[in-house]
Amino acid sequence: MRPRQLILILATAASLFAQAPSAQAPSAQAPSAQANVTLQRAMRKETLEGDLKGAIALYGKAVAEAKGDRATAAKALIRMAECHQKLGNAESRRVYERVVREYADQKEAAALAHTRLSDGGTFAQAKGDRALWTGPKVDLFGRVSQDGRFISFTDWSEGAAVAIHDLRTGMDRQLVKAGFGSSGYIGGAQFSTFSKDGKQIAYEWYDSKNQVQVRVVPVEGSGNSEPHVIFANPDVASINVSDWSPDRKWLAVHLRRKDRSSQIALIGADNGQLRVLKTVDWRGPSKLFFSPDGRQIVYDLPVSDASPHRSLFILDIDGSHETAVVENPSLNLIMGWAPDGQTVVFSSDRTGTMALYALGIANGKAQGQPRQVKAEGPEWSLGFSSTGALMVFKSIGNQDLRIAALDVTAGKISEIPSAAPTYIASRGRPDWSWDGRSVSYASCGNLGGANCRLLIRSTASGQIREVSHTLNYFVTARWSPDGSRFVMRGTDFKGRNGIFIVDAHTGVTTLVAEIDAAEPQWFPDGKSISYLTAGNSRVLRRDLTTGNERSLYESPDKLGSAVLSRDGRYLLATTRAISGKGSVALLVPVDGGQPRELLRVNPPDRIQGFGGANWMPDGSAALLIKGKAERKGNELWFIPINGGQPRKLNVDMSEWAGGTGFTLHPSGHQIAFVSGERQAEIWSLENFLPPVSAKW
Known part of the structure; x- marks a missing residue:
């Protein structure tokens, strides 16, 4: 999979989980943001650590912090009651009883509490939730086989190969090779799904020319199995191969074209016939x-191009009739159609956080109202x-x-205080404000760019506030010199990809330029920015008032990073280690002149790309991360600008999260970074649907 396609997929995923902008004033957001932070900590303690007593205490703290945020308070109380149970x-x-008495206005939570009280709570117990697969290869783009034994997945460690995981034996088996072969790049896979008899897998494939295809491969084979192409179209940018029909004749797909139009369609599993059923919002289902x-077929769709909210629809496979079955001002994500044919299951944040719901279906129409069946809604x-x-x-x-x-x-780093309580800090590097009073960072629930909130942590108090924004997806928010704005690369709900500015107080989001760019950052005048262009070999300066641009540096090699000094006089540029070449750190004068080599790193070591290099605030030296073959062996290096030998700092980077970078306090005496690891699990949720007679 080429990087451009991966970014597109992450942006798509981000659109599914982005949070709705708050209409509250900034001063009213802080308690809600802090309460949500504590709520997420409590949920992790309950579900991941199994510490129910510790979770109860944190849920209580979230209720106290929620203040006017009644949805979060009610959600925390429901979770607390379940832990007690x-x-x-x-x-x-x-x-x-407290939820029923004090939070009757939170209808979903109050109704759930009524149900638990009336049935003695037995319905709330997780009778069959099991973690089946944990590890670095766990992937979200595949499907389960009908017999429940296999999971198809994209093996990113093998160049985006098609593979299956055996839930019975725990073994992985590669079906289609990917990545680079003896003749160069051969392609990579993405979405995949099993045929209902479990004998074949259909999947999205990007070939050596980066053209998207749909291919089918037999399951009973090896890495030498011969897949065959059933669909290809040069106008198509991506194809979410979602499901295989029970009669094995059709594939249900979400097809996004290069002109940013998006379609729900069927593709003939044997002949590749394309049958477009509906043209939809660019984000699609x-x-x-x-x-x-x-x-x-059942699916979710965005309700507008200015909101992350989604509704659920059922469509006849001939495209003749579509029915909205869930319309609620919230994020509703389809999870599946139960085998009984009478129930669709979906996750929704209608009560403030994601929960799992079931809805009765007959003749393509909703029966009654959705019923919450689990307090925690799956991500995918x-x-x-x-x-x-x-x-x-x-x-x-963690x-x-x-x-x-x-x-x-x-x-050395002389001390590491306790971690800031976050959801999960991720995506890009944190950024310290120019006055040193605050650190901004992305806090993401999943999928890299997905569900990312822009949070600001006070250096003095540790208090956290959230800045609402109207971006689907973003990477590394950079403070303006006066602390009033952020500049970042992202994608908005209209599908526009480019450079955006977000007001640090109101969250008002403005598109600066619809361009394929990376690493935008401020000049000290606050009136212009620099950024890396598409291809990552050229750095431009853009005047924000006139839109005029001029070239600052053009590299003969791909750049991993180009960080502007605080005084705006120099770029710290690093080149990528590609095709056996080493990577180099360069000092580049902004106003012209020859770049000067600061450090050269030879393979297999490398200089970490985006986020892996930064200036000491006084401009006298740079810090950069030297990547090792094993990430836990990464090193932090101090590079003097005007003479002196580069030296490795005695810093243990084994707990630093890979690829997230770091930021320095203006004093130069503090460093902020993301620690820990990101992992994923596949869970089986069993026996959670209510009896048919009691459903609706």
Whole structure:
């Protein structure tokens, strides 16, 4: 998979989980942001650590912090009651009663509490939730086989190969090779799905010329299995191969064209015939699922190009009739159509955080109202097995923002205080404001750019506030010199990709330029920015008032980074280690003159790309990350600008998150970075649907 396609996929995924902009004033956002941070910590303690008592305490703290945010408070109370229930504590009933009594305006939470009180809570217990697969290869772009034994996935460690994971034996098996072969780049896979008999897998493929195709490969084979192309079109940018019809004749796909139009379609599994059913918003559906009888498909779609909200629809496979079955001002994501044919399952944040719901369906129409069946909504679905087990993807890990004291003279980090309480800090590097009072960072729930919130942490107090924005996806928000704005690369809800400015107080988001750019940052005048152009070999300066641009530096090699000094006089440019070449750190005068080599790193070591290099605030030296073959062996180097030998600092980087970078306090005595690791799991949710007679 080429980087451009991966960015497109992440942007698509981000659109599914982006949060709606808040209408509150900035001063009113802080309690809600802090409460949500604590709520997420509590959920991790409950579900990942299994510490129910610790989770109860944190849920209580979230309620106290929520103040006017009643949706978050009600959600925290429901989770607290469930923890008490699992521990066998009578307190669970009192907490449910409190929700009914004090939060009647939170209809979903109050209705759930009523249900728990009336049935004694038995419905709330997770009777069959099991983690089936944990590890670095866990992937969200595949599907479960109908017998529930195999998961198809994209093996990124093997160049985006097509593979299957055996849930019974724990073994992986590659079906289609990818990445680079003896003759160069051969291609890579993305979305995949099983045929209902489990004998074939259909998948999205980017060939050696970066053209997208749909291919089919037999499951009973090896890395030498011969796939065959069933569909290819040069106007298509990506194809989400979502589901295979029960009669094995059709593939349900979401097809995005290069002109940014998007379509729901069927592709003939044997002959590649394309049948377009509906043209939709460029973001399209997250997934499509056939009904068990194969007569309809269910999917979610955005409600507008200015909101992350989604509704659920059912469409006849001949495209003749579409019915909205879930319309609610919230994010509703389809998880699947249950094997009984009478139930669709979806995740929704209608109560403030994602929960799992079931909705009765008859003749393509909704029956009654959705019923919450689990308090935690999955991030992504891999579909149902024939026995009714729902396979879902969950992000786990312990990534958090860290702030530490830095002593470059002694060459070490002298202390690492406790982590900032975040959801999961990720995507790009944090950024310290020019006055040193605040650190900004992206806090993401999953999928890299997905569900990312722009958070600001006070250096003095540690308090966190959230800046709402209207971006689908963004990478590394950079403070303006006066602290009033951020500049960042991102994609908005209209599908425009480029450079954006976000007001640090109001969240008002403005498109600067619709261009393929990277690493935008401010000149000290606050009136212009620099950025890397598409291809990552040229650095431009753009006047924000006139839109005029001029070239600052053009490299003969691909650049991994180009960081502007605080005084705006120099670029710290690093080249990428490609095709056996080493990587180099260069000092580039902005106003002309020859670049000067500061450090050369030979293979297999390399200078980390985006986020891996930064200036000491006084401009006298640079810090950069020297990447090793094993990431836990990475090194932090101090590079004097005007003489002196580069030297490795005695910094243990084993806990630093890969690829996220770092930022320095203006004093030069503190460093902020992201620690920990990102992992994922596949879970099986079983026996969670209510009996048919009691459903609706």
